[in-house]
Amino acid sequence: MGAVSIALDAMGGDHGPSVVVPAALDALKAYPNLKLVLVGDKAEIQNELSKFNHTKTPRERLQIQEAKEMVEMDEPPAMALRKKRDSSMRVAIDLVKSGECGACVSAGNTGALMAIARFVLKTLPGIDRPAIVYSLPSLKGHVHVLDLGANVDCTAEHLFQFALMGSILATEVDNLPNPSVGLLNVGREAIKGSEPVKRAAELLTDMPDKINYIGFVEGDDIYKGTANVIVCDGFVGNVALKTSEGLIKMIVHMAKEEFKKHWYGKLAALAAAPVLKNLVKRLDPNRHNGASFLGLRGVVIKSHGNASIKAFSHAIQVAMIEAEKNIPDKIRLKIAERFGIVNHEV
Amino acid sequence: MGAVSIALDAMGGDHGPSVVVPAALDALKAYPNLKLVLVGDKAEIQNELSKFNHTKTPRERLQIQEAKEMVEMDEPPAMALRKKRDSSMRVAIDLVKSGECGACVSAGNTGALMAIARFVLKTLPGIDRPAIVYSLPSLKGHVHVLDLGANVDCTAEHLFQFALMGSILATEVDNLPNPSVGLLNVGREAIKGSEPVKRAAELLTDMPDKINYIGFVEGDDIYKGTANVIVCDGFVGNVALKTSEGLIKMIVHMAKEEFKKHWYGKLAALAAAPVLKNLVKRLDPNRHNGASFLGLRGVVIKSHGNASIKAFSHAIQVAMIEAEKNIPDKIRLKIAERFGIVNHEV
Numbered sequence: 001m002g003a004v005s006i007a008l009d010a011m012g013g014d015h016g017p018s019v020v021v022p023a024a025l026d027a028l029k030a031y032p033n034l035k036l037v038l039v040g041d042k043a044e045i046q047n048e049l050s051k052f053n054h055t056k057t058p059r060e061r062l063q064i065q066e067a068k069e070m071v072e073m074d075e076p077p078a079m080a081l082r083k084k085r086d087s088s089m090r091v092a093i094d095l096v097k098s099g100e101c102g103a104c105v106s107a108g109n110t111g112a113l114m115a116i117a118r119f120v121l122k123t124l125p126g127i128d129r130p131a132i133v134y135s136l137p138s139l140k141g142h143v144h145v146l147d148l149g150a151n152v153d154c155t156a157e158h159l160f161q162f163a164l165m166g167s168i169l170a171t172e173v174d175n176l177p178n179p180s181v182g183l184l185n186v187g188r189e190a191i192k193g194s195e196p197v198k199r200a201a202e203l204l205t206d207m208p209d210k211i212n213y214i215g216f217v218e219g220d221d222i223y224k225g226t227a228n229v230i231v232c233d234g235f236v237g238n239v240a241l242k243t244s245e246g247l248i249k250m251i252v253h254m255a256k257e258e259f260k261k262h263w264y265g266k267l268a269a270l271a272a273a274p275v276l277k278n279l280v281k282r283l284d285p286n287r288h289n290g291a292s293f294l295g296l297r298g299v300v301i302k303s304h305g306n307a308s309i310k311a312f313s314h315a316i317q318v319a320m321i322e323a324e325k326n327i328p329d330k331i332r333l334k335i336a337e338r339f340g341i342v343n344h345e346v
Numbered sequence: 347m348g349a350v351s352i353a354l355d356a357m358g359g360d361h362g363p364s365v366v367v368p369a370a371l372d373a374l375k376a377y378p379n380l381k382l383v384l385v386g387d388k389a390e391i392q393n394e395l396s397k398f399n400h401t402k403t404p405r406e407r408l409q410i411q412e413a414k415e416m417v418e419m420d421e422p423p424a425m426a427l428r429k430k431r432d433s434s435m436r437v438a439i440d441l442v443k444s445g446e447c448g449a450c451v452s453a454g455n456t457g458a459l460m461a462i463a464r465f466v467l468k469t470l471p472g473i474d475r476p477a478i479v480y481s482l483p484s485l486k487g488h489v490h491v492l493d494l495g496a497n498v499d500c501t502a503e504h505l506f507q508f509a510l511m512g513s514i515l516a517t518e519v520d521n522l523p524n525p526s527v528g529l530l531n532v533g534r535e536a537i538k539g540s541e542p543v544k545r546a547a548e549l550l551t552d553m554p555d556k557i558n559y560i561g562f563v564e565g566d567d568i569y570k571g572t573a574n575v576i577v578c579d580g581f582v583g584n585v586a587l588k589t590s591e592g593l594i595k596m597i598v599h600m601a602k603e604e605f606k607k608h609w610y611g612k613l614a615a616l617a618a619a620p621v622l623k624n625l626v627k628r629l630d631p632n633r634h635n636g637a638s639f640l641g642l643r644g645v646v647i648k649s650h651g652n653a654s655i656k657a658f659s660h661a662i663q664v665a666m667i668e669a670e671k672n673i674p675d676k677i678r679l680k681i682a683e684r685f686g687i688v689n690h691e692v
Contacts, residue, residue: 076537139596149532152540186495186584191422194498194581219588223596232585235540238532239582240589242565247590250485250569251597254628258621272618275604282600 003033004323005101006316007092010040011070013107014306017041020107021048023312025057027320030313034320035061037101040088042066067091071112073305080112081119089113093120096298102323103299105290105315107307113300114150114293121298124328126335129154130295131162132234132302133169134241135288140225144170147234148241148291154233156199159183163204164338165294165331166229167211172325174228182217182227184236192216196233210338248283286311290318295331299323349379350669351447352662353438356386357416359453360652363387366453367394369658371403373666376659380666381407383447386434388412413437417458419651426458427465435459439466442644448669449645451636451661453653459646460496460639467644470674472681475500476641477508478580478648479515480587481634486571490516493580494587494637500579502545505529509550510684511640511677512575513557518671520574528563528573530582538562542579556684594629632657636664641677645669 010020017040024036038045045064067088071080084090089112092104097120106113114130123130133146146162147154154162163181170179183201185193190201193216204213217226219240232240255276259269281287286304289311293300299322303315356366363386370382384391391410413434417426430436435454441447443466452459460476469476479492492508493500500508509527516525529547531539536547539562550559563572565586578586601622605615627633632650635657639646645668649661 137596139599152532152538184585186498186581192498219585219590220592220595222589223592235532236582236585239530239565239578240585243568243586243589244565244593246566246569247593248597249566250483251594251625251629253485255622255625258625258628259618261624262621268614268617268621271614272605272621275608275614275618276601278607279597279601279604282604283597 003035004103004320005035005037006319006323007037007039007065007095007101007104008316009088009092009104009106009108010038010045011067011088011108013303013312014073017044017048019307019309019312021045022052023309023316024062025052026309026313027316028058028061031317031320034316035063036316037063037065037092037095039065039067039092039095040070041068065091065095071109073109075109075112077109077111077115080109081115090116090120093117093298093300096300097121103301103319105301105303105312105319107303107305107312107315110149110302113302117293117296117298117300121296121300123295124297124332124335126338127161127165127295127331129158129161130293131165132291133166133294134291136222136241136244137282137288138223138225142288143222143225143227144229145222145237145240146229146231146294147237149234149238150293151234153235154196156196156203159196159200159231159233160203161295163200163211163213163229163231164334166231168330168334169292169294169327170228172327172330173321176228178212179228180212180214181229181231182214182221184230184232184240185216185218187218188216200231207338210334252280287314290315292318292322292327294327297328299327349381350449350666351381351383352665352669353383353385353411353441353447353450354662355434355438355450355452355454356384356391357413357434357454359649360419363390363394365653365655365658367391368398369655369662370408371398372655372659373662374404374407377663377666380662381409382662383409383411383438383441385411385413385438385441386416387414411437411441417455419455421455421458423455423457423461426455427461436462436466439463439644439646442646443467449647449665451647451649451658451665453649453651453658453661456495456648459648463639463642463644463646467642467646469641470643470678470681472684473507473511473641473677475504475507476639477511478637479512479640480637482568482587482590483628483634484569484571488634489568489571489573490575491568491583491586492575492577492640493583495580495584496639497580499581500542502542502549505542505546505577505579506549507641509546509557509559509575509577510680512577514676514680515638515640515673516574518673518676519667522574524558525574526558526560527575527577528560528567530568530576530578530586531562531564533564534562546577553684556680598626633660636661638664638668638673640673643674645673
């Protein structure tokens with residue numbers, strides 16, 4: 001594959017340049033075809049860069065693009081969109097819009113990132129709303145779940161579009177010719193569920209040749225690995241994701257308590273530590289860091305706000321893969337094929 | 347407290363009398379004020395009873411009530427309601443309606459149990475729909491979550507009623523004078539969420555003296571123990587519960603894999619086994635077995651379909667406590683106080 005250029009919002013997230021800059025250098029070392037543009041306060045970025053050994057880091061593939069403002073983590077999306085035209089987030093997205101970069105990554109305010117990305121890049125023809133998709137671990141590897149919070153109310157058509165987009169993503173990213181797609185519901189029987197979910201099932205059943213729709217799935221199917229893609233509205237997806245995060249934290253806490261409780265606990269903890277460390281690593285949400293905003297005319301990746309250097313590098317990798325595969329164009333083509341929409345390349 | 351009589355659907359669940367009968371005998375031994383009525387196939391129940399030592403089990407507080415039919419686990423609720431007037435489930439609920447029993451417990455088909463309970467017992471004045479409430483473990487003890495699947499679509503008024511009922515349940519069952527109540531949402535900010543959730547927040551904020559409403563909570567707050575009661579619609583609650591079950595299973599599976607993967611794994615597993623066993627026990631959903639159908643004119647408790655003997659005994663205990671505290675009447679009084687509805691005792 002040819003070179004791919006990615007814009008990074010250097011100021012976003014809880015840690016800003018202190019995480020984004022070293023993550024960028026790590027990614028450049030790992031991927032020889034990668035070019036990066038660090039967007040933000042030039043002085044701060046250069047200061048961060050100066051901490052690393054110049055000869056060992058491949059800076060010829062690294063640019064800095066000045067942006068004088070930044071979006072705060074708690075800033076209302078509408079404010080960030082209207083008032084901060086020179087924010088690092090906005091400038092990074094502008095670089096995708098202009099075609100200078102094939103994707104952008106930000107660890108900033110999710111609502112603002114979505115609002116700006118939608119405004120600048122626009123949704124693809126035939127897609128009403130972008131969805132946030134994230135890869136969760138499962139007993140069979142991983143599962144792409146969408147939407148995870150962009151849309152609290154979804155119609156059947158929205159869910160149908162999410163299914164289509166998720167299916168394309170899994171095909172391209174996981175090299176699956178025919179990924180299975182399930183609709184998240186409160187039971188497997190056709191009579192169960194809310195009206196939009198039941199109607200979405202009908203829409204998906206009507207096009208069996210285009211999507212490998214396997215029917216309703218339930219909450220536990222996420223981690224069972226029943227499907228390659230699981231579709232739900234953003235309210236349900238967000239609750240499922242955050243409930244999982246909370247449960248993992250509680251289990252880790254309880255495990256520590258149990259080890260402390262017993263006289264042999266210290267010994268057992270010592271013996272089990274390397275094993276449990278691996279386990280916690282497998283469950284670490286940072287390991288899968290990088291949520292995609294699917295349905296836009298460009299690749300936008302959201303990193304966890306408090307991502308580590310390694311986690312932010314992973315988000316860069318996700319952006320690189322989606323840019324190389326040109327996911328937005330694959331979605332455009334599939335939608336055109338499905339609905340007969342004629343449109344120009346994105 | 348005086349004696350309390352509870353009807354048990356002996357035929358319900360995956361195991362029927364082979365679990366319900368020994369669980370009943372255990373409960374009778376544990377609670378000297380308890381009386382139980384086993385409802386179902388008399389021959390089968392007696393056969394099961396004959397396996398236990400007569401002199402050691404307190405059978406003077408045990409009755410058998412014949413019911414010739416049973417509701418199948420996959421039977422449509424409407425069919426069960428219309429066609430099976432002599433099912434063990436229906437007869438158990440009838441015993442609550444007639445006042446012969448203060449509560450009933452069934453491990454049978456959830457949808458059928460809800461449909462029959464609603465039809466026979468009716469909802470309380472001022473309550474539009476019953477909700478399923480369940481106690482989940484949290485870092486601070488436990489949290490009552492409702493609704494867990496009875497209502498896939500909820501209005502703001504339904505959510506408000508759930509909050510009121512959950513608050514009363516926590517007050518009575520946990521002896522908390524002023525339990526905290528949170529509304530499950532996708533963020534804490536007032537602008538976030540679906541319309542019913544935002545409107546429910548307004549309704550709850552308008553009556554601060556009656557409910558200790560603490561605002562929006564997110565998925566991870568369930569296990570953090572942020573609130574004593576968490577309210578959501580049945581779709582979201584069901585997904586959160588089942589996602590949690592699936593995640594726990596995946597973690598247990600992964601832990602076993604990790605222990606197997608390493609040369610010292612067997613040793614570590616041996617050392618850590620008693621500790622991890624305690625941990626798994628704390629997370630076991632059976633430990634908290636017994637979901638209440640709140641909002642009916644009577645106490646109805648749903649046991650997990652594949653509950654163990656111990657777990658079914660726990661569901662009997664939940665029924666006993668709610669019958670002793672007369673939760674339906676407490677809800678009736680609070681609603682009357684809130685809305686000025688005058689009604690007779692339930």
